[in-house]
Amino acid sequence: xxxxxxxRFIIISVAIVLALYSLYWTFAYNTFSDNKIEELxxxxxxxxxEDRIIRVGLDLQxxxxxxxxxxxxxxxxxxxxxxxxxxxxxxxxxxxEYKKTGDDFFNVFKRQVEDNNFKLVRxxxxxxxxxxxxxxSLKDESKDAMRRALEIIRNRIDQFGVSEPTIQKAGQYxxxxxxxGIQDPASARNLIQSTALMExxxxxxxxxxxxFIISVxxxxxxxxxxxxxxxxxxxxxxxxxxxxKDKAISVNDLLGMTAxxxxxxxxxxxxxxxxxxxxxxxxxxxxxxxxxxxxxxIPERNVYAVRKILNDPEIRxxxxxxxxxxxxxxxxxxxxxxGKTENYYLIYHVNRETGLQGKYVTKAQATVGxxxxxxxxxxxxxxNMNNEGAKIFSRLTGANIGKxxxxxxxxxxxxxxxxxxxxxxxxxxxxxxxxxxxAKNIAIVIRAGALPAPVDxxxxxxxxxxxxxxxxxxxxxxxxxxxxxVIVFMFIYYRLSGLLxxxxxxxxxxxxxxxxxxxxATLTLPxxxxxxxxxxxxxxxNVLIFERIREELEKGKTVRAAIESGxxxxxxxxxxxxxxxxxxxxxxxxxGTGPVKGFATTLLLGIIASMFxxxxxxxxxxxxxxDRKVLRTLSI
Amino acid sequence: xxxxxxxxxxxxxxxxxxxxxxxxxxxISLISIFLLKGLNYGIDFTGGSLSQVxxxxxxxxxxxxxxxxxxxxxxxxxxxxxxxxxxLIRAPQIEDMEDIPGEIRRGLETLKNNSFEIRRTEHVGPKxxxxxxxxxxxxxxxxxxxxxxxxTIRFKFQFAVGAVVALIHDVLFTLGIFSLLQLEISLxxxxxxxxxxxxxxxxxIVLYDRVRENMKKRRLxxxxxxxxxxxxxxxxxxxxxxxxxFIVVVVLSFAPGEVxxxxxxxxxxxxxxxxxxxxxAGPVVIYWQQNIHAKKK
Numbered sequence: 001x002x003x004x005x006x007x008r009f010i011i012i013s014v015a016i017v018l019a020l021y022s023l024y025w026t027f028a029y030n031t032f033s034d035n036k037i038e039e040l041x042x043x044x045x046x047x048x049x050e051d052r053i054i055r056v057g058l059d060l061q062x063x064x065x066x067x068x069x070x071x072x073x074x075x076x077x078x079x080x081x082x083x084x085x086x087x088x089x090x091x092x093x094x095x096x097e098y099k100k101t102g103d104d105f106f107n108v109f110k111r112q113v114e115d116n117n118f119k120l121v122r123x124x125x126x127x128x129x130x131x132x133x134x135x136x137s138l139k140d141e142s143k144d145a146m147r148r149a150l151e152i153i154r155n156r157i158d159q160f161g162v163s164e165p166t167i168q169k170a171g172q173y174x175x176x177x178x179x180x181g182i183q184d185p186a187s188a189r190n191l192i193q194s195t196a197l198m199e200x201x202x203x204x205x206x207x208x209x210x211x212f213i214i215s216v217x218x219x220x221x222x223x224x225x226x227x228x229x230x231x232x233x234x235x236x237x238x239x240x241x242x243x244x245k246d247k248a249i250s251v252n253d254l255l256g257m258t259a260x261x262x263x264x265x266x267x268x269x270x271x272x273x274x275x276x277x278x279x280x281x282x283x284x285x286x287x288x289x290x291x292x293x294x295x296x297x298i299p300e301r302n303v304y305a306v307r308k309i310l311n312d313p314e315i316r317x318x319x320x321x322x323x324x325x326x327x328x329x330x331x332x333x334x335x336x337x338x339g340k341t342e343n344y345y346l347i348y349h350v351n352r353e354t355g356l357q358g359k360y361v362t363k364a365q366a367t368v369g370x371x372x373x374x375x376x377x378x379x380x381x382x383x384n385m386n387n388e389g390a391k392i393f394s395r396l397t398g399a400n401i402g403k404x405x406x407x408x409x410x411x412x413x414x415x416x417x418x419x420x421x422x423x424x425x426x427x428x429x430x431x432x433x434x435x436x437x438x439a440k441n442i443a444i445v446i447r448a449g450a451l452p453a454p455v456d457x458x459x460x461x462x463x464x465x466x467x468x469x470x471x472x473x474x475x476x477x478x479x480x481x482x483x484x485x486v487i488v489f490m491f492i493y494y495r496l497s498g499l500l501x502x503x504x505x506x507x508x509x510x511x512x513x514x515x516x517x518x519x520x521a522t523l524t525l526p527x528x529x530x531x532x533x534x535x536x537x538x539x540x541x542n543v544l545i546f547e548r549i550r551e552e553l554e555k556g557k558t559v560r561a562a563i564e565s566g567x568x569x570x571x572x573x574x575x576x577x578x579x580x581x582x583x584x585x586x587x588x589x590x591x592g593t594g595p596v597k598g599f600a601t602t603l604l605l606g607i608i609a610s611m612f613x614x615x616x617x618x619x620x621x622x623x624x625x626x627d628r629k630v631l632r633t634l635s636i
Numbered sequence: 637x638x639x640x641x642x643x644x645x646x647x648x649x650x651x652x653x654x655x656x657x658x659x660x661x662x663x664i665s666l667i668s669i670f671l672l673k674g675l676n677y678g679i680d681f682t683g684g685s686l687s688q689v690x691x692x693x694x695x696x697x698x699x700x701x702x703x704x705x706x707x708x709x710x711x712x713x714x715x716x717x718x719x720x721x722x723x724l725i726r727a728p729q730i731e732d733m734e735d736i737p738g739e740i741r742r743g744l745e746t747l748k749n750n751s752f753e754i755r756r757t758e759h760v761g762p763k764x765x766x767x768x769x770x771x772x773x774x775x776x777x778x779x780x781x782x783x784x785x786x787x788t789i790r791f792k793f794q795f796a797v798g799a800v801v802a803l804i805h806d807v808l809f810t811l812g813i814f815s816l817l818q819l820e821i822s823l824x825x826x827x828x829x830x831x832x833x834x835x836x837x838x839x840x841i842v843l844y845d846r847v848r849e850n851m852k853k854r855r856l857x858x859x860x861x862x863x864x865x866x867x868x869x870x871x872x873x874x875x876x877x878x879x880x881x882f883i884v885v886v887v888l889s890f891a892p893g894e895v896x897x898x899x900x901x902x903x904x905x906x907x908x909x910x911x912x913x914x915x916x917a918g919p920v921v922i923y924w925q926q927n928i929h930a931k932k933k
Contacts, residue, residue, distance in 0.1 A: 067764065099763060102770075185757070186738050304708050458761035462737070467688070467755040474891050482887035486880050493637045493876065526824060529895050532888060533831060533902075536881040540838065543880070547873040550638075573845040576790055577838045583786060584779050584834040588827065591775035596827045603831075 005627055008620040015612075016507070019514035025052035026517055050164070054517045057524030057598060060472045062465030063180040064188060068153075068455040070146055070173040072098075072105045075453035076138060080123040087123055090116055105173075106139050145452035146173055153177065153192055153455075155448040160191055160441070175455070185462040187441060195410050195454045196445035198358025200396070200428075201350045203404040203416055204323050209296070209349040213286050215318050216309065220284035285309055290344065292334060295416075297344040300331055306347075322352050329412040330434065348413045350406050355396045358409075360389025360426075364446035366439035374417075375431040379439035381446070383428045390426025398422035409442065410454075475528045482532055483509075486539060494546050496635035500621055501542035504613040508538045511609040512602060524598035534606025537581065541614035545570040546636055559631040563622050571615060578607050640872040647914055648864045648922065654915035658805060665812020673815050678822035681769045683762035684729055685736040688755045691721040695750055700725070707743035709736070722755070729762060772826045776807065779833055791844055794929060798920035799840045802912040806836045809908045810901060819901075824894040828901030835881070835902075836909030839874055840917040846870050847921070859925045863918045878910045 029049045040046040058065055073095040094109045113131055120134040127137040157165050166178035182188050288302040298306050331343035363384035369375030397419050406416040407430055414430045433439045490498035549566030588600035679686050697714040704710050713726040727736045737757040780803055787796040846866040889899035
């Protein structure tokens, strides 16, 4: 007949074998050379390992964690028709309150609409008549937009090629993206975040643009004194033109010095704005601008000032109603007439109305511009449209020969070539890209389609691979030192019983790691901290038991009886203590964003494992010893 | 080996002094938190942007600030870390500048003759910061409530009161030290606070467990005597466990970054937790038993 102790040994052995088996994959994987991993990958066996190893968190291997939120106000704005100032004022008030209070967007919207006695049907007539009907339809639309956004972002990342990306929905309108081992976080971020809304928009006639610029100048000169005057350094007066007050000025005169594109790398280290003081007081806005070919350029140092002026709500009113101002995607390196080089951004004054939407684009392919074109040898993205798109494009180009058409992606202008002939087949391309890598990314986002609404990055964390390596090394070092100290201490204080506790501790760690591997959980730096804390908890369980046994021995009980009642009494205490710590861990998991969750997971696993090792495993060994012979003394 | 054998220290007798000392320190903590220094919230809670940068050769904060002024981020807080040529750059919240880490990179690229590596960036929007803060407070409060319910079920209501008072004592105490030393409060610190809550509770539960046992055995004795005996009986265990945990967290405090702050919080917590379960959790039960519980009867 099997003795009870033997059954216990069998249970322990099975647990240990299972644990070691589940850890085997991690161990084997880590001993593989890069070549071996490559070989396994090519014959498809790597997944067998990758599915079973303990995954290492972004903080330990480097990578990027991004939280995106669907821009609901923009989504609502894009759905609405016949937008009036009152509509905008309600939407803006909603946005502000939503950002400040963090309440549900649609509750805030509903409140705003009701408070203002506003009728939504004027703007959303196709969604019902009653406000409540329309709001619930908008809510559905948002949920749908969220589903599409998730799908599109997933597609983009798949094409980008990152191993084991995590893309998950969080809350109602958020997406968490985690990419391990990313080398260039900025380009990954652009890939994920770009709305990829492509548009072809006609530029305004230069005369219209010119009168707009003059009106801004006049407004700043007379109407407003509170626009900050930029700081000007003494020696930096590179602009030499001066105009008399009453002379009529053309855009070209206005913009002064002409820059030519030669692209020489040369650093200009002074950071003051490039304007002449006298000219600035005369023409506060246009003196910040330069003439670049037939376009309006802005030296990089003036960008901040120009943006500030253009974003001013009063100035916005001066922009003709049917137009808007867009910026170039990238700065251009140009050399001025006096030989100095500078980075320039270009601004484009374009129609408010889109000439052709990007949704007609069916194909986007990154390639290199052919010989004889303006982009010979440069990376470009070739675009093809479907029939419907080609028809619209042909009409658009045919009717506007001689005008300029801006190719706009996410409100940034990539190029604005002059339309020379009618283009019937819907073929087009994007140029002005930095590298073939960028061209590929742009092609990916266009192919994957535009997001239904922009997404905002509300949280972003990146960890470089070197930092991760440092952390894992110190983490392991510190962990081992702490562990060894505890083991030595336990042995000195409790002798052979201490050794038994030490064995339980080692088992404890093996079990926690094994469960982590089975759950496909991720080990993070806080997770390692939790693991180390687990040691403390497991020790406590043993200490409680040993102290209790000592007490019972002092009362004059036999070794066997003392062990018996020591375990029985200590068990209640351990249970109560561990349940309360477990409650804390569970709540942490609930509340948990990344780091805290990792900590809580290992802590909870540690508690469970320590109940098993400290109570069941050590007890079995004691039973084994006392079964065999009657002990007079116990090494404790 | 044995540190304690059959102690009979009159803890309960000292409890008035201990409670007075605690009240004084808690008053200092509250004054520091609400009136003087406040709490040093990290960007997890305030929102903002942080970059950890390592340069190849020596750099000064002045040079870095100069470089950052080219992207209008000269108002950043620039801090040297313990690493070689390593700095933390905290940029202020700028609303329409979306890619602050990118801007910082662009700014630093203007530094001549010094290449650099961005080792870590964190960018937390103000809304997320607020949400995390709410979630953290909610987590601590709900942990205390659920634990209170558990203790009421397993023990008695007055024990739950004692445990909760001890917990609040510990959290306030630790917060007070964080405020006085202006240590940063991040997500890891919140995890540490909750661990302190769990740890201190562990000690309290062990004590209560013994009190419960002794109450059955020694029905006729006074509650203060029972508690005193129980504290003495569990003293050896309390000290040994605290000592081993202490060893571990002291070693942990040599780890880098977030783990270090976590360890510091835990060091404070182990000391305060051990102290409060003996000197706060016990006396509260005595007070309740003698004044409130007795009057009801």
